[in-house]
């Protein structure tokens with residue numbers, strides 16, 4: 001049994017985050033500090049700036065959530081910190097801070113794979129009543145990752161397909177940049193697409209209709225680059241944004257359908273849900289297309305609230321709880337891993 005609430009720490013990319021969860025998964029306190037302002041002048045995440053910002057802000061965020069939850073370090077049941085994959089500077093900051101607390105207060109330390117955090121979020125008891133049961137299909141759709149994963153149990157993840165070039169969030173960001181939208185492009189592009197006609201411009205639909213569930217988005221980006229100089233009015237831009245979003249949603253739905261078919265019969269028959277995670281899961285067009293595809297297979301689409309889809313520490317604390325329940329902790333010499341496949 002877990003002795004007390006678990007502190008989760010996340011610093012693998014450009015969000016500094018801390019959260020405290022009760023051993024049953026109840027969220028007691030959570031905080032995220034985005035580094036958007038630091039990185040925006042550069043149009044993307046600058047690793048050195050990210051590491052320094054994590055160093056400057058993580059201790060205060062951890063203290064803040066402990067205060068809000070009314071939990072003293074000695075009362076904790078464990079510390080869970082993202083130890084990879086991600087930018088090494090931030091990983092070192094988060095994992096070292098977590099290890100320091102674990103040593104100081106004699107607590108178990110859990111080194112969490114960031115992707116496992118995304119993968120298990122749907123199992124939080126608050127996301128759906130009691131949390132999603134194993135096995136399920138996970139579509140991880142973020143700025144750095146784009147994959148279909150069969151989640152068969154804790155620590156049992158089978159990658160069914162992934163991107164051959166850009167991640168889907170990266171495709172949103174790069175296309176948005178070409179269209180003159182601010183970074184990060186995904187939310188800006190979705191907003192612009194809302195007033196556009198998705199049928200006006202034809203765009204390629206990479207991988208659609210091909211077997212398997214790999215992704216490819218670089219051709220789509222090239223097509224956008226060729227269209228942009230021809231755009232004249234704000235309406236033209238909105239129409240291209242809408243076309244882009246429609247095509248991406250259609251491709252994701254096609255890939256998801258194949259992924260479901262790739263689950264072995266026993267798993268497919270038993271799959272409890274299609275789950276989406278990652279920042280792109282915030283996109284309403286994408287959600288609608290995936291929801292229709294899940295319904296076709298007789299499964300619910302489980303999309304955690306947006307704040308739990310994007311990078312956060314709740315998911316890290318929760319993955320820590322799942323691992324602690326299974327008796328899985330890491331020794332304090334565990335080294336952060338910039339590359340760490342699920």
Ligand code: KG4
Pocket residue numbers: 013141142143144145168169170172173184185186187190278279280281282283284309310311
């Ligand atoms: O999961 P996330 O917060 O960070 C990681 O990449 O790990 O995902 C960020 C990505 C960015 O590429 C961003 O443009 C995209 O998610 N994104 C969106 C939307 N909100 C965030 N893409 C499309 N539509 C959105 N509403």
Ligand code: ZN
Pocket residue numbers: 114118142278310311
């Ligand atoms: Zn992420």
